[in-house]
Amino acid sequence: MNQQISIQFPNNISVYIKREDLIHPYVSGNKFRKLKYNLLQAKNENENSLLTFGGAFSNHIAAVAFAGREQHFKTIGVIRGEELVTKVQENPTLKFAHECGMQFEFVNREEYRLKQEEFFLSRLKDKYGSFYLIPEGGTNALAIQGCEEILNEQDAEFDFICCPVGTAGTISGIINSALHHQKILGFPALKGDFLQDEICTFVKNKNWELITDYHFGGYGKVNLDLVAFINQFYKDTKIPLDPIYTGKMVFGILDLIQKNYFKANSKILLIHTGGLQGIDGMNEKLKNKKLPIIKIHD
Incomplete structure (x- = not known):
């Protein structure tokens, strides 16, 4: 419109x-557009979980959490800032994502910079099992x-x-x-x-x-x-x-x-x-x- x-x-x-x-x-907005084909691809790959990255007020984290619940995926959010682990209920975005069923992995800022490294992703797979990876902000070719x-x-x-x-x-x-x-x-x-x-x-x-x-x-x-x-x-x-x-x-x-x-x-x-x-x-x-x-x- x-x-x-x-x-x-x-x-x-x-x-x-x-x-x-x-x-x-x-x-809403570009998050709907970015997730549309990624969610279809996750289903095509028979993945049951989505894992992505974001900060404390990330629109992307909130959108993935809700879309995952709506499309019957488990969701995992790797969140920048380990100090937030005790502040989920005080943060509107994280509270919403948690209520949608998202699990959180809180990491410090130094670790967060490693989010594209294979050893970092392997560690997450060891902990959470197989997942479909959506980049921070959702941007990839399908987005x-x-x-x-x-x-x-x-x-x-x-x-x-x-x-x-x-x-x-x-x-x-x-x-x-x-x-x-x-x-x-x-x-x-x-x-x-x-x-x-x-x-x-x-x-x-x-x-x-x-x-x-x-x-x-x-x-x-x-x-x-x-x-x-x-x-x-x-x-x-x-x-x-x-x-x-x-x-x-x-x-x-x-x-x-x-x-x-x-x-x-x-x-x-x-x-x-x-x-x-x-x-x-x-x-x-x-x-x-x-x-x-x-x-x-x-």
Whole structure:
């Protein structure tokens, strides 16, 4: 569903948002797309368990936990941060995943960096038995295949397609399925330019660019300006935004419009990648710092 943003923009620019967050109440946005073919592959391989990786507030962890329960898989989450072992009930994301039946393996940050090493995975297999491995963030070739289905025939009218970028899977799928006249803009939630090379391993087209000025300090970082923007945007449009990915992208797009980045009469499509489950966790952090919280409910 493409929803026009009800804000008056200069130069006859029109902005729409594809509400991927509405696909599924718990496996929303790009997580639904990334898991679609991975779950089918796990069934084809006759695996009964899914194992994946993530942090304390990971949308991916929550989505795998729910999808696993729905599709009758056991799920194992390797969680970054051994200090979290006693804080599951205090953490909205981990509490939800646990209630969906996910088992946790808490590891320190040094061990977590070894998550792609064969000896590390062998140790997990010794402990948990055979499993289907889903990478951190869900990005692999099957995930990109799923993300290629985000765009459809009705999206051909847009000049720019914009999406948040985490592990590069979503933007890679969009780049692969976009039409030749469309420019793809990615807004990384992380600092640094390393994602350029990651994307190039999945795509051949050159119709894309990363806009790296709107990460707000890096992954999981927000400030008062971003919180105020998300709250005001909801008041103006009734569209909820998450603070880690989509909120930063929308902030960036509206800022670029004011800076005349886009030519007159441009039609821009923003991809809402979901992630709204992470708001509760972010609000807990904001409350602890006695800062304003994100309000996406009337």
